Amino acid sequence: xxxxxxxxxxxxxxxxxxxxxxxxxxxxxxxxxxxxxxxxxxxxxxxxxxxxxxxxxxxxxxxxxxxxxxxxxxxxxxxxxxxxxxxxxxxxxxxxxxxxxxxxxxxxxxxxxxxxxxxxxxxxxxxxxxxxxxxxxxxxxxxxxxxxxxxxxxxxxxxxxxxxxxxxxxxxxxxxxxxxxxxxxxxxxxxxxx
Amino acid sequence: xxxxxxxxxxxxxxxxxxxxxxxxxxxxxxxxxxxxxxxxxxxxxxxxxxxxxxxxxxxxxxxxxxxxxxxxxxxxxxxxxxxxxxxxxxxxxxxxxxxxxxxxxxxxxxxxxxxxxxxxxxxxxxxxxxxxxxxxxxxxxxxxxxxxxxxxxxxxxxxxxxxxxxxxxxxxxxxxxxxxxxxxxxxxxxxxxx
DNA sequence: CGAGGCCTTGACCGCGGTCAATGCCCGTGG
DNA sequence: CCACGGGCATTGACCGCGGTCAAGGCCTCG
Numbered sequence: 151x152x153x154x155x156x157x158x159x160x161x162x163x164x165x166x167x168x169x170x171x172x173x174x175x176x177x178x179x180x181x182x183x184x185x186x187x188x189x190x191x192x193x194x195x196x197x198x199x200x201x202x203x204x205x206x207x208x209x210x211x212x213x214x215x216x217x218x219x220x221x222x223x224x225x226x227x228x229x230x231x232x233x234x235x236x237x238x239x240x241x242x243x244x245x246x247x248x249x250x251x252x253x254x255x256x257x258x259x260x261x262x263x264x265x266x267x268x269x270x271x272x273x274x275x276x277x278x279x280x281x282x283x284x285x286x287x288x289x290x291x292x293x294x295x296x297x298x299x300x301x302x303x304x305x306x307x308x309x310x311x312x313x314x315x316x317x318x319x320x321x322x323x324x325x326x327x328x329x330x331x332x333x334x335x336x337x338x339x340x341x342x343x344x
Numbered sequence: 345x346x347x348x349x350x351x352x353x354x355x356x357x358x359x360x361x362x363x364x365x366x367x368x369x370x371x372x373x374x375x376x377x378x379x380x381x382x383x384x385x386x387x388x389x390x391x392x393x394x395x396x397x398x399x400x401x402x403x404x405x406x407x408x409x410x411x412x413x414x415x416x417x418x419x420x421x422x423x424x425x426x427x428x429x430x431x432x433x434x435x436x437x438x439x440x441x442x443x444x445x446x447x448x449x450x451x452x453x454x455x456x457x458x459x460x461x462x463x464x465x466x467x468x469x470x471x472x473x474x475x476x477x478x479x480x481x482x483x484x485x486x487x488x489x490x491x492x493x494x495x496x497x498x499x500x501x502x503x504x505x506x507x508x509x510x511x512x513x514x515x516x517x518x519x520x521x522x523x524x525x526x527x528x529x530x531x532x533x534x535x536x537x538x
Numbered sequence: 539c540g541a542g543g544c545c546t547t548g549a550c551c552g553c554g555g556t557c558a559a560t561g562c563c564c565g566t567g568g
Numbered sequence: 569c570c571a572c573g574g575g576c577a578t579t580g581a582c583c584g585c586g587g588t589c590a591a592g593g594c595c596t597c598g
Contacts, residue, residue, distance in 0.1 A: 515576070515577095516576080517576070517577085527577075528578080528579085531577060531578055531579080532579085534577095534578095535578075535579085
């Protein structure tokens with residue numbers, strides 16, 4: 151079970167995005183399940199409909215899907231990052247994507263149904279959720295621009311400056327498909343930069 | 345000025361996404377400005393901060409930006425489609441993107457500030473807006489997947505089946521950059537399919 | 539110490555880019 | 569009405585980025 155203030159760091163982040171009253175915070179806490187996953191463990195499987203909103207509490211995770219038999223990584227999440235498979239959560243369709251722990255991780259899991267049920271009572275909670283979604287959307291738009299008109303090398307350099315934590319902590323094979331290239335090409339790009 | 349029920353078709357679409365009470369509808373109407381743009385006319389210029397939510401009432405429009413001196417099309421909007429430059433509207437930063445009419449078009453323009461001010465009073469209006477944003481987000485995710493791991497030809501074929509209206513109505517030079525390729529390559533792809 | 543996963547490197551090739559010439563369509567003015 | 573000009577699409581020649589296939593080195597872990 152949750153200890154009294156175990157979730158405080160996460161709630162502090164929420165408050166920076168959308169100030170939450172004491173009441174809202176107390177209503178949200180019981181929905182937060184802290185779950186532990188070992189490195190490489192599956193947090194959600196391909197084919198499940200997304201009915202849970204996750205936050206990385208400690209560790210790291212990724213969203214990936216299968217394309218012609220090999221894995222394509224779509225998103226990396228670190229501490230306090232939101233993880234949703236929007237194309238399933240917002241449509242109700244089963245997701246083709248899986249969520250996997252990349253390190254031993256603690257993850258906060260919130261039932262989306264229970265969360266959404268609180269929205270009428272606590273508009274600020276709805277606002278928080280929507281602001282988080284908006285941030286994800288803006289991030290996705292940036293990635294789209296990069297994929298649309300940068301070379302593989304430019305995309306790698308941009309990742310180096312914008313998200314050095316990814317380069318440091320994540321195996322190259324996952325980074326390659328995230329950048330839209332093969333492991334082999336990424337390896338060549340890296341060696342050409344030295 | 346707006347005639348009595350001129351906006352009805354658009355509001356009908358809204359109601360399918362999120363049912364709106366008579367009161368909400370009446371509160372929203374005064375915010376809706378119907379504006380006319382000629383083909384090729386600029387609806388919003390590059391550099392402006394996005395403070396307006398647009399809907400295409402009739403006609404067509406696109407969002408584009410400049411990359412190394414030439415235009416990259418990011419989005420096409422047709423009847424009843426939402427147009428926002430999310431990366432500016434949600435961050436408050438000036439947008440590097442422009443909105444342009446592709447045909448003689450009627451566009452519904454809503455001040456985002458005025459709209460957001462109604463949200464506390466009319467939660468259903470906020471829900472409608474957020475559902476529209478969620479749809480845009482899901483669309484963007486799909487485009488990202490396509491760009492990440494389909495060939496140019498596969499992306500073109502997908503556009504043919506998913507959005508034939510784009511192929512029919514939009515000049516190829518705009519479609520090319522939307523697909524992440526050059527006009528020349530698109531031309532070759534098209535000829536190879538016959 | 540062996541097995542397997544991850545990264546690197548080499549050889550080769552094809553998709554899509556650039557540059558440039560040509561054709562086509564359409565609006566404008568003589 | 570035709571002549572001209574400009575924008576859009578097509579086509580050809582050429583090239584380089586990034587893909588595939590395969591071999592080899594290096595860790596980690598059993």
